[in-house]
Amino acid sequence: xxxxxxxxxxxxxxxxxxxxxxxxxxxxxxxxxxxxxxxxxxxxxxxxxxxxxxxxxxxxxxxxxxxxxxxxxxxxxxxxxxxxxxxxxxxxxxxxxxxxxxxxxxxxxxxxxxxxxxxxxxxxxxxxxxxxxxxxxxxxxxxxxxxxxxxxxxxxxxxxxxxxxxxxxxxxxxxxxxxxxxxxxxxxxxxxxxxxxxxxxxxxxxxxxxxxxxxxxxxxxxxxxxxxxxxxxxxxxxxxxxxxxxxxxxxxxxxxxxxxxxxxxxxxxxxxxxxxxxxxxxxxxxxxxxxxxxxxxxxxxxxxxxxxxxxxxxxxxxxxxxxxxxxxxxxxxxxxxxxxxxxxxxxxxxxxxxxxxxxxxxxxxxxxxxxxxxxxxxxxxxxxxxxxxxxxxxxxxxxxxxxxxxxxxxxxxxxxxxxxxxx
Numbered sequence: 001x002x003x004x005x006x007x008x009x010x011x012x013x014x015x016x017x018x019x020x021x022x023x024x025x026x027x028x029x030x031x032x033x034x035x036x037x038x039x040x041x042x043x044x045x046x047x048x049x050x051x052x053x054x055x056x057x058x059x060x061x062x063x064x065x066x067x068x069x070x071x072x073x074x075x076x077x078x079x080x081x082x083x084x085x086x087x088x089x090x091x092x093x094x095x096x097x098x099x100x101x102x103x104x105x106x107x108x109x110x111x112x113x114x115x116x117x118x119x120x121x122x123x124x125x126x127x128x129x130x131x132x133x134x135x136x137x138x139x140x141x142x143x144x145x146x147x148x149x150x151x152x153x154x155x156x157x158x159x160x161x162x163x164x165x166x167x168x169x170x171x172x173x174x175x176x177x178x179x180x181x182x183x184x185x186x187x188x189x190x191x192x193x194x195x196x197x198x199x200x201x202x203x204x205x206x207x208x209x210x211x212x213x214x215x216x217x218x219x220x221x222x223x224x225x226x227x228x229x230x231x232x233x234x235x236x237x238x239x240x241x242x243x244x245x246x247x248x249x250x251x252x253x254x255x256x257x258x259x260x261x262x263x264x265x266x267x268x269x270x271x272x273x274x275x276x277x278x279x280x281x282x283x284x285x286x287x288x289x290x291x292x293x294x295x296x297x298x299x300x301x302x303x304x305x306x307x308x309x310x311x312x313x314x315x316x317x318x319x320x321x322x323x324x325x326x327x328x329x330x331x332x333x334x335x336x337x338x339x340x341x342x343x344x345x346x347x348x349x350x351x352x353x354x355x356x357x358x359x360x361x362x363x364x365x366x367x368x369x370x371x372x373x374x375x376x377x378x379x380x381x382x383x384x385x386x387x388x389x390x391x392x393x394x395x396x397x398x399x400x401x402x403x404x405x406x407x408x409x410x411x412x413x414x415x416x417x418x419x420x421x422x423x
Contacts, residue, residue, distance in 0.1 A: 044261075049216045052140050054081065057271035057292070058079065058273075059083045068086070069316075071335070078285045079289050086116040088118070091126050116133065118145065119158060130180060134180070142185055144173060146163050147190040154395055160195070163202075163205035166201075187215050188215060188218055191217065192220050193221060194223050195223060195225065196224065202219055203239065216247040220251040220273075221237050232253045237267040242268070249273050251272070256284070256287060257287035257290055281338070282309070303371055314329075315359070396413065
């Protein structure tokens with residue numbers, strides 16, 4: 001388990017590596033070839049998900065509004081041979097022909113592995129959605145979302161609420177697997193440890209996923225009640241790994257290359273998945289790839305390098321938005337906040353950059369910044385994204401009474417699922 005003391009030790013180790021990086025700053029460049037390992041030390045092996053080989057065992061986790069193809073391409077350019085997953089697409093939206101859902105299905109020719117995540121609570125809808133994906137897009141991997149903790153998902157029995165109903169969980173995974181029969185597409189299920197500390201499901205859910213034909217399980221080592229706060233319980237990843245014969249991918253509190261190596265060593269997991277740690281830092285995947293090759297690397301780019309990365313990201317975002325610079329600028333605003341975190345550029349400049357609505361305006365503002373500026377230490381070594389305490393989990397009425405659904409509950413649940421046809 002990662003507790004406060006262990007977390008502080010990791011943060012201090014990151015600080016020490018950061019000092020080395022400041023002496024010889026890491027360049028924003030492609031990952032190096034793997035270095036030789038000391039004798040007796042286990043190699044970091046490729047991840048094998050059924051028919052799919054991921055040469056570097058690291059994943060970009062799907063994040064709503066974040067992991068569209070421009071960001072995925074950036075992460076791949078830095079990290080190389082990992083797997084970079086598209087943001088969640090709802091099954092009902094695909095069935096209804098929702099325009100935004102199909103936009104999220106777009107991939108860049110540059111992407112080496114085409115990976116996406118599907119969400120749904122109705123097995124029939126998940127089956128049809130998977131068939132639509134196979135028909136419309138050439139993909140290598142489909143992940144099923146059983147990890148989302150937000151109320152609008154869990155109150156309908158979806159996301160991290162769904163594995164509590166073992167029968168429904170089995171039907172959804174089984175339906176997706178049936179849809180993929182005869183195709184070379186890998187299937188994974190992403191889960192959390194449970195609803196809360198009193199309602200754990202990860203061991204049983206992992207076994208069910210394996211029995212239903214999943215090629216791997218991704219475990220975010222937090223409960224639904226934790227959301228993204230507190231400390232993830234890495235020990236749970238190790239426990240699940242010992243119970244399953246299919247690959248187990250660990251997720252939670254990986255903010256550096258050192259963290260990634262530590263997770264694999266401590267848990268025995270087959271790969272690591274990174275979400276919030278990559279926000280505003282696509283070069284994190286270069287650090288992880290370097291760590292897997294035995295190198296200590298913390299990339300601390302000066303502001304000029306970050307500005308160049310922002311320009312590249314913005315240009316691709318405009319392409320994603322079919323040439324609409326204003327929409328591209330709006331989509332970039334959260335990214336801009338993450339990219340600029342910790343750089344002392346002043347509130348006025350930061351505000352102007354965040355409000356910029358065009359390529360010319362944004363690039364001009366970026367060109368006016370001091371390219372030699374470096375971020376403060378905490379911006380590099382601290383966690384990213386949302387944090388907080390335990391939260392109330394919103395569930396359908398009587399959800400925790402049993403691990404199986406009654407016919408009435410199933411009818412009500414699948415009726416609510418129709419609402420997922422829009423974004």
